[in-house]
Amino acid sequence: MSKLKRIVIFGMLLVLTIYAKAQQENLIAAQTFLQQGNLDSAKHYIDAAVLNSSTANNAQVWYLKGFIYKTIYNKNEKGNRQSPSRLAALTFFKKSLSIDSSQENTQENIKNIKYLATTLYNDAGASLDSIDYKIAIKNFEIFKEYYLLVDPTPANIRQKDIDFTLAIASLYTRIFESDRKEKTEFLSLSKEAYNKILLLEPNNINANYNMGILYYNQAVNLINQQDYDIDIVALNDIQDNSINLFKESLPFMEKAYSLDPRRRETLLGLSGIYFSLNEFEKSNMFKLKLEEIEKQK
């Protein structure tokens, strides 16, 4: 090897050593600042550390990065339901999990993902109102994505999906009920959500009952919103539409009844449907059942 070549190789090794040392120093600095509670500096050094190719595929480095961002979320962004640090932390733990061939950090990554995903789920629940419901949906979707990484049991995620969809469907109904003329899109969203639940769980009593009530109330309101001026011919058509809606309501309410024959609301609903279909005997039968149940209480 020529002298010049040896100098070049030595120079390159020196640069690499210095660079590797700098990366090591970045990591040490990030850890030290994290322990001291100086999160801005910890973030600065860990961001620098992962940029380097020598550490970019190090599961422990990504775990640390996730941990620093999670700590930032816990310290500074806990009240922010759209916390960017929480989302960043999740992606870093996920990255660490995916490259952790030695599985040294696997359990910690899983615990942290589970923890952050749970905060997303709970924030989704807390955002279920007419203003923040879109945040709720987004958080729930992110929750699902990450929760599936750490708990791929279909039954667990399915139940959470049902619970959330039931809650959001109920919210859509309330928004629709607050302004039946202007917020009609929420009626469709509500039906869509209940249909989704019924596909996942056809025997879900709440989804069956609420779907029945959606059609039922729609039918009643179709009549009640008519002015006294309306012509009898037009009234005839409206009665047809209303009856069709009552008929749509019936199978859902019957199903809810078969799942719990003693539930007060369902008996009220069935009595009302049959009354509106002018089947008074059946209506009275459910009314009597309700009275009997209430006497026994």
Next chain:
Amino acid sequence: MKKILFILLTFVFFSSYKVVLPDQSEEANAHVKAIYIYNFTKYIEWPQDYKDGNFVVGVMGTNTALLNELTKMASSKTVGSQKIEIQTVLSAVDVPKCNIIYILSDNSAQLADVAGKLKGKSTLIVTDKPGMAKLGSAINFVIFENKQKIELNKANIDKYKLKVASTLVEMAIQIK
């Protein structure tokens, strides 16, 4: 790397699901009947001496939802320049001079007495029980194919010197 102790976080149960109670179907049924009653005022013509003062609708029987609906209708509508007045009638003896007497199903047995009391007058007798149009009422509410419909006995309308528009006759189930 130092592992830091973990605090377990639990799922909070979504509490936003609420049971919605059914709306009142009796109200909707009463609303349909109130619309019909108001339509009668458009398709039937009363003699001149029934066009002065209030347009009186007598109601015989107990149905809170229906009374509420008729009262709502009366407060928001008129018949020409006449204000609509809803009067509760307890028995055939008490039937006042009125444009319409509406005998609810629980009082159907009083139809004959009411018809007798109204002989020579111009009151539209409306009932709410199958068969009543054959027994003296002019218009009777019936259920047909799950829908609220009316039976109309033209002879019983003519008897009370009322004029009925052909549109209403055509829309009704005619009883002779």
